[in-house]
Amino acid sequence: MSSTTSLNIDGMSADEKIEHINLLREIIRLKEQSGTGFSSQNNGNKKRNIISGTVMSIIFVTCFVLVVAMAFYSFRTLYLAIQKKFPTPHSEL
Template identity: 30%
Template structure:
């Protein structure tokens, strides 16, 4: 019967190959991260300044509608309860 033969590569060679593979994987992940970072700003038109403008416009619209509603309410109350003039 044959016994297991020793590996054809030494431990040092295996460690070197493992380190090379780790380095290749790290380089690949770094390259993938760089391409995602480069692509990210161009992939979306919605950024912080755009959202600020949108929320600012929404705030102006809400304030305008509120002022209009309270003005109409004030006029309705004045019509319902007119002040009595005594000078006539």
């Protein structure tokens, strides 16, 4: 696997790696303080989503209730059709 970075990390000593990490942390901290960092940019561009979790929950519950109601109606209709096709004989009359 070839690496296209300009920094040879494998050839660096442990102290050089620690110094490089500390330098990157300092750069990130300075960017966040100045307002040009990634976290500051995301906060300003955050749009409110139209479909929130509450709306999705309501839609899911509504669909679930409709499916259960249709299943109940279908089985009830099937039961009544079977009862009509094969009535139970009454011997008391």
